[in-house]
Amino acid sequence: MSTSDRFLAAALAFDREESPSQAELARGIALDPTALAVLDRAEEARRQPVLVLAVCRWLGAPLGPWSALRPWLLARSDDVVAELARRLTQTNDVRRCAPLSVALARVPGPVALLEVGASAGLCLMVDRYGYRSGDRRWGDPSSPVQLALDVHSPSGGRAPKTPELPTGPLPEVVWRAGIDLDPVDVRDRDQVAWLETLLPPERGDRLELLGRAVALARTAPPRLVGADAVDGLAALAAEAPADATLVVVSTGTLVYLPGRRRQAFVDEVGRLGARWISYERRDLLTDVVAEVPPGARPDDAFAALALDGQALGVGDAHGTRLHLTA
Numbered sequence: 001m002s003t004s005d006r007f008l009a010a011a012l013a014f015d016r017e018e019s020p021s022q023a024e025l026a027r028g029i030a031l032d033p034t035a036l037a038v039l040d041r042a043e044e045a046r047r048q049p050v051l052v053l054a055v056c057r058w059l060g061a062p063l064g065p066w067s068a069l070r071p072w073l074l075a076r077s078d079d080v081v082a083e084l085a086r087r088l089t090q091t092n093d094v095r096r097c098a099p100l101s102v103a104l105a106r107v108p109g110p111v112a113l114l115e116v117g118a119s120a121g122l123c124l125m126v127d128r129y130g131y132r133s134g135d136r137r138w139g140d141p142s143s144p145v146q147l148a149l150d151v152h153s154p155s156g157g158r159a160p161k162t163p164e165l166p167t168g169p170l171p172e173v174v175w176r177a178g179i180d181l182d183p184v185d186v187r188d189r190d191q192v193a194w195l196e197t198l199l200p201p202e203r204g205d206r207l208e209l210l211g212r213a214v215a216l217a218r219t220a221p222p223r224l225v226g227a228d229a230v231d232g233l234a235a236l237a238a239e240a241p242a243d244a245t246l247v248v249v250s251t252g253t254l255v256y257l258p259g260r261r262r263q264a265f266v267d268e269v270g271r272l273g274a275r276w277i278s279y280e281r282r283d284l285l286t287d288v289v290a291e292v293p294p295g296a297r298p299d300d301a302f303a304a305l306a307l308d309g310q311a312l313g314v315g316d317a318h319g320t321r322l323h324l325t326a
C-alpha cells in the first residue's frame, strides 16, 4: 500500500473514531506529493498515520488545519523524520481489556499474566478494572476504571445475560509482567505524555480514561522488560511461578511484527505450553480463524478474540463491541 493510500484509509478510520481534525490532516497529507516525499524518507513501518500525526504534535506542530500543518511539516521535515525513527506506536488502550477479560474468565486461576507489546502495561491490570454489559457486571466493581462492552451473543441478539459472559471477579492474577521494545514507565511524566499525544486530540474521554488507568497503575507499577516479543518471551516466562497458569496476552501488537516473526511468536507460545489470549486484527494470523457473524458491521469484525488460537468472537479495534461466537 502506498503512503498516500495509507493516509486515505486512515482518514476514514479517524472519521469513524470521531477525530475530524486528524481525518482532515490525513487527507491533506495523502493528496500532497511534497508532504508524502518527506514521510517516505522514514522507514516504511514508521509511516503509520497515527504515529506521524502524534510525532508532529509532539514536536509542537499546529493542531490544524492542513494549510497550517503543511508549512510546519516542510520546515521541520528533518526533525519529523528523525523523531519517527525514535518512536513507536504505543497507544495503550485499556478498553481492549473488556474482550480480554471475557477470555481470561475462561482460564482457571491462579494466573501468571505475560503481555507482549505491553506499552505501559495498562492491559496487564485487566483484573483490576470493572466491566459491564447491560445488567451484567464483572471484574472489580470498586475500580476507578469501569469499562462498558456492547456484546452480541452467539444466538444473534443482544443478550448481556448470555452464559458466555463472566460474572464476578476475574481469576486471581498472582504474577504479571510485560515485554515491549520500548516499555513506557507510568511513573515518568514525559513517557506518559507520549501516550497522551498518541490519542486523538478531540477525545477528552479517552484522555481521562488513560489518566485514571495510569493513576491506578502507579499504585503498583507492572514489571516491564525491554525486549522483542519473540526473543524475550521464554526468559520472562521462566520467571512466572510454576503453580500458576501462564497466560500470554497479545492485543493490537502482532501487526507490528513482520509476518515470519508473527508465526515465530505463535510457535514460541506453543513451545512454552502457555495459554494464549489474542485480540488482534482478524486477518492477521493464519492460526486464528474467526467467522464473522451475519449482521456484524465490518468495523465490528476488525479484530478476533481468541483463546489458544480458537476464536471466541470478533470485535472493533478498541474493544468496545464484541460479537461472541463461542
Ligand SMILES: C[S@@+](CC[C@H](N)C(=O)[O-])C[C@H]1O[C@@H](n2cnc3c(N)ncnc32)[C@H](O)[C@@H]1O
Pocket (backbone or CB within 6 Å): 088, 089, 090, 091, 092, 093, 094, 096, 116, 117, 118, 119, 120, 123, 179, 180, 181, 182, 227, 228, 229, 230, 250, 251, 252, 253, 256, 257
Ligand atoms: C499499539 S501498542 C499496543 C499496546 C497494548 N497491547 C494495548 O493493546 O493497549 C503496540 C506495542 O507493541 C510494541 N512492540 C512493537 N513491536 C514489538 C516487538 N517486536 N516486540 C515487543 N514489543 C513490540 C510497541 O512498542 C507498542 O508499545
